[in-house]
Amino acid sequence: MARNLARILRGCGSLVPFMKTPARPPRSSSSSIPVRTLVEMLPSLFSSKPRDFSLPNSSWGEEMMRLYEHYNGHTETEGEENQERKWNRLPSYNRSLKYAAGGVYLSKLIQSKARLFTRNIRDPGAAFEYVLFIDKEKEKCVCIFQAGHLLEGPPGHVHGGAIATMIDTVTGTHASAISAPVLTANLNIDYRSPIPLGSTVLIESTLEKTEGRKLFISCKVTSTDGSKRHTDATALFVSVSIGHLLKG
Numbered sequence: 001m002a003r004n005l006a007r008i009l010r011g012c013g014s015l016v017p018f019m020k021t022p023a024r025p026p027r028s029s030s031s032s033i034p035v036r037t038l039v040e041m042l043p044s045l046f047s048s049k050p051r052d053f054s055l056p057n058s059s060w061g062e063e064m065m066r067l068y069e070h071y072n073g074h075t076e077t078e079g080e081e082n083q084e085r086k087w088n089r090l091p092s093y094n095r096s097l098k099y100a101a102g103g104v105y106l107s108k109l110i111q112s113k114a115r116l117f118t119r120n121i122r123d124p125g126a127a128f129e130y131v132l133f134i135d136k137e138k139e140k141c142v143c144i145f146q147a148g149h150l151l152e153g154p155p156g157h158v159h160g161g162a163i164a165t166m167i168d169t170v171t172g173t174h175a176s177a178i179s180a181p182v183l184t185a186n187l188n189i190d191y192r193s194p195i196p197l198g199s200t201v202l203i204e205s206t207l208e209k210t211e212g213r214k215l216f217i218s219c220k221v222t223s224t225d226g227s228k229r230h231t232d233a234t235a236l237f238v239s240v241s242i243g244h245l246l247k248g
């Protein structure tokens, strides 16, 4: 399997820089993003045409649609210096690399059935409905998350594990866009107010700093008008080699 992965990666020249470990700091404000990230390259690594789950479907409520239309390709001006922030949607598939599903120990059957946890429920709207946007400098990500009825924890509210999953997903995707592959080394969460089941919330992640292979990211979950703080979190991601992933 390691040979298969190496073969795939050899065919993806611009992926190779991501296999080197030091985390790349975000570029300064006006420069453009020079390389395609692993996230952007994922479609070409699938065996068949993948479905992008971060596009509107019939389960998306009014608030989810309104915010999707707000962020999609939108440029915001912020701060005293009128800095511009352009948001680009990130695609989201139910499977990452075909051959990177957990090292040599998994049977072919398990590998062929492996699915990304947040994208493995077929019924639209039942669980994790979300779409992520990243800014051009990769300093921030924003995720619109609509929590479906299968995510219940306390009656009528979202399970803390589901919230942690979304925070890990948003900060992990953010870290992967900067320096893939990464693994979560540490995740700290303060649950401040419960999230009503069926509601739409914003999950915002900010790259605080990079130190060698380490990326420090902070995250907050708020109501869509920003008036209610649901959750605060900090996360540490460590860039790893493909060999580390295959070793398990």
Ligand SMILES: CCCCCCCC/C=C\CCCCCCCC(=O)SCCNC(=O)CCNC(=O)[C@H](O)C(C)(C)COP(=O)(O)OP(=O)(O)OC[C@H]1O[C@@H](n2cnc3c(N)ncnc32)[C@H](O)[C@@H]1OP(=O)(O)O
Residues within 6 Å of the ligand: 038, 039, 096, 097, 100, 168, 169, 170, 172, 173, 176, 180, 181, 182, 183, 184, 185, 186, 212, 213, 214, 236, 238, 240, 242, 244, 245
């Ligand atoms: C080819 C695939 C590519 C995929 C691309 C996907 C694209 C996007 C697609 C879809 C997005 C979906 C997004 C989902 C995201 C989910 C992410 C997860 O949930 S990951 C699963 C849970 N995490 C683990 O299972 C890690 C288990 N831990 C480990 O493997 C190791 O401990 C690891 C890699 C974290 C570090 O091990 P070491 O041997 O490489 O390195 P050491 O030397 O131990 O640590 C490096 C530095 O980090 C600090 N460090 C490590 N752990 C720490 C901790 N817990 N707290 C504080 N510091 C820590 C150390 O002190 C060291 O710091 P000093 O360099 O000395 O300054």
